[in-house]
Amino acid sequence: MKRLIITSVTRDWPFVILFFIGILLILLLATKPVIADTLTEEPGPVDPELQRERGAYLARAGNCMGCHTAKGSPPFAGGRRLSTSFGIFVTPNITPDKRTGIGDWDEDDFWQALHEGKSRDGRLLYPAFPYTEYTKVTRQDADAIFAYLRSLQPISQLNPPSDIHFPYDFRPLLYIWRALYFKEGVYEPDRSKDEEWNRGAYLVQGLGHCNACHTSRNLLGASRDETLTGGQIMGANWYAPSLTSRLEAGSHDWSIEEIAELLATGISKSAVLSGPMGTVTRQSLQYLSQQDIRAMAVYLKSLAKNETSGMSTINTQIAPEDLRMYLQKGGKLYERHCQDCHGASGEGVANIYPALAGNRNVTMSSPLNTIRIVLNGGYPPATTGNPRPYGMPPFQQIFRDGEIAQIVSYIRNAWGNRGSLVTPIDVDRSKGDSH
Ligand code: HEC
Ligand code: HEC
Ligand code: HEC
Known part of the structure; x- marks a missing residue:
């Protein structure tokens, strides 16, 4: 009985302490005098048309639409589900609809969201909204983005609430998080650089x-x-x-x-x-x-740093006598299934099929992306500079985990490449959530 109590207390103490720190911080922050924003830029008169155009461009640079648009729904109306280890965040509607969007907001409200991570009503926002980086954006640029959002067609779309796990669903915990990790402030130019x-x-x-x-x-x-x-x-x-x-x-x-x-x-x-x-x-x-x-x-x-140490080492989970066979089998599979596109020496075809020889994506210590691409295939993005990209077929249906492990181990160690061996367990772990 006594032991039970002790274990449950020791298990819970981090929460108890966090809770008290939280209360302290809330009191502290609530009484902290408001420090005037030192970055009072003088934007001068702005041409509204130019400002909106600039805002549209900046919203692209921030990819606001990417997160604030659900599949099949109008852009910026929110509703996209972002799954994280804290639960599922559902993005809000940021079109100028008064009831379901940000139609009632003014420039200061918007600045408060982007720069301080606080909603219009003062509610703290979760950093799934990357205000931890957007805080670096200047007031002028923030105003331009807001002017652009205001010019959008208002869309009435009420999105479901986020589904966040306990205890993270308790928003005031964000006070602690922010005190520890959030540094508010516009980007400060480094005068020693151009x-x-x-x-x-x-x-x-x-x-x-x-x-x-x-x-x-x-x-x-x-x-x-x-x-x-x-x-x-x-x-x-x-x-x-x-x-x-x-x-x-x-x-x-x-x-x-x-x-x-x-x-x-x-x-x-x-x-x-x-x-x-x-x-x-x-x-x-x-x-x-x-x-x-x-x-x-x-x-x-x-x-980019010019380090040379830290190269991957051969995985010791595989006995040396198995190693040769492992790579030989991988090599055979490569010849049959991959060589046509990636070349007999992994040389690829410039701007069409990536070279695998000397490719850091293939050799880097985490094999995750390489396994994923062999499992699921994929296309590089279609862009104006590369409108019709060549794709790679998925191999998940064709190979067993063991065979994928052999192929990936092979390409990580052929043609002068050097990377750790990959096991069927690594392959299994790489499945799921394709994002
Ligand atoms: C990585 C995904 C992501 C990106 C990119 C993103 N947002 Fe968000 N945004 C979110 C999430 C998630 C929330 C909700 C956070 C919460 O509930 O605490 C949010 C909240 C907001 C809010 C607060 C809305 C409210 O009702 O309180 C505004 C305003 C906003 N985003 C604007 C933007 C703008 C402008 C950009 C581009 C510069 C942008 N977002 C880019 C995910 C994103
Ligand atoms: C039909 C041609 C084709 C075949 C066959 C093919 N690939 Fe690919 N591969 C591609 C293309 C195109 C890409 C770029 C895909 C992308 O960016 O999503 C690619 C990407 C890759 C990448 C990622 C490279 C990087 O720089 O990120 C790896 C690793 C890879 N292939 C390995 C293989 C292996 C192993 C096989 C055989 C099991 C194979 N490929 C078969 C065309 C092919
Ligand atoms: C949504 C998550 C995400 C964001 C945001 C993101 N990246 Fe990436 N990035 C990745 C992933 C995943 C990879 C590995 C896949 C690949 O190599 O294409 C990657 C790879 C890269 C690579 C290496 C490409 C290669 O093949 O060697 C570069 C360079 C890069 N990112 C630059 C950037 C820059 C610059 C930004 C900001 C403008 C950025 N990334 C924002 C997820 C992201």
């Missing part, structure tokens, strides 16, 4: 919200301190590679032109975008101006 670099950083860190995927998250869904260092996307079975590491998607060895081409068209001579990243380019990046894409490429290239 204008193009700063424009790129502003877009990547702010509206582009690249860090919403390209970072690892802790149990509270907060990104770890380091930005763009790669991580599994919450709620989607995809790995968004590090944009700083040379071993993953750091663009150290790519020219600015190639990075820009890849971001804008979804394909380049040595890489191709797939899955959720293909969607980012299809819905957002392909619409950005050449200057903005180039600026992002300049910034991304500057992030």
Whole structure:
């Protein structure tokens, strides 16, 4: 009996403590004097037509439509379900409908949402809405986005509420979360860098919200301190590679032109975008101006570190005597099913079929994306720069998990590639939620 009580108390103590910290913080924040916004930009007179156009462009850069549109529903009317480990978030209607959308909002309300993560009534918003990155957007740009949203056709669409698990459904817990992880503030230019670099950083860190995927998250869904260092996307079975590491998607060895081409068209001579990243380019990046894409490429290239350590090592779960057979079988399957497109030496065809030899997506330590693409196939995004992409067939119906494991292990270790071996368990784990 006594032991029971003790165990239940020890199990619950983090919640008890969190609860009290929460109350303290609420009191603290409620009494904190309001600090005047130091960023009082003087926008001057604005031409409403130009402002709306600019807003439409910026909304593309932020891909607001991507999340705020459900399949088969009008754009921006919300209702899209985003599944995360905290539950399912349903995006709100952000058309100017008075009853179901944001028709009653003014510029200040909108700024409060985008910059501070608070709804019009002061309700704290969940960071499934990436205001943790949008906070970097300037007031001028926020006003332009709002002017554009105001110009949309109001759509009366009441969306179902989000279905968030206990205890995360208790919104005031967000006070704690925000105190720990949310840093409010407009992007501050780095004066030691030129204008193009700063424009790129502003877009990547702010509206582009690249860090919403390209970072690892802790149990509270907060990104770890380091930005763009790669991580599994919450709620989607995809790995968004590090944009700083040379071993993953750091663009150290790519020219600015190639990075820009890849971001804008979804394909380049040595890489191709797939899955959720293909969607980012299809819905957002392909619409950005050449200057903005180039600026992002300049910034991304500057992030890439030139490290060489940390190469994957051979998986020890497989006995060495099995290893040769494993790779031999994988090689045979490759010859029959993959070689026609990807080439006998994994050389691919530039801008059509990605090379697998020397491809970091294939060799990086997480085999998740490679397994997924072999299971499900896919298309690079259709863009103006690559309107009719060639696709890859799915192999899930053709192969057993063991065979997929052999093929993936083979391409990770053929033609000078070096990656850990993949097991049937890895393959099984990669199934599910295709996002
Ligand atoms: C990754 C998905 C995602 C993207 C991208 C996104 N949103 Fe949202 N947004 C959400 C979710 C989810 C919520 C609801 C959060 C909550 O319930 O706390 C939300 C809430 C909002 C709200 C608050 C609405 C209300 O009634 O309180 C506004 C305003 C908004 N988003 C505008 C935008 C704009 C403008 C953009 C583009 C710059 C954008 N969103 C991009 C997911 C997204
Ligand atoms: C919705 C999640 C998501 C967002 C947002 C996102 N990415 Fe990605 N990104 C991914 C995933 C998943 C991959 C791995 C698949 C692939 O390589 O195409 C990836 C891959 C990449 C790659 C490597 C491509 C390759 O084949 O080597 C680059 C570069 C990249 N992203 C840049 C960006 C930039 C810049 C942004 C912000 C504008 C961004 N990503 C936003 C999910 C995302
Ligand atoms: C009909 C041509 C075709 C065949 C056959 C084919 N692929 Fe592909 N493969 C493609 C295309 C096109 C893409 C780009 C898909 C995308 O971006 O979604 C691709 C992408 C890939 C990628 C991801 C590369 C990257 O940079 O992200 C891997 C890994 C891959 N294929 C492996 C295989 C393996 C293994 C087989 C055989 C089991 C195979 N492919 C068979 C055309 C093919």
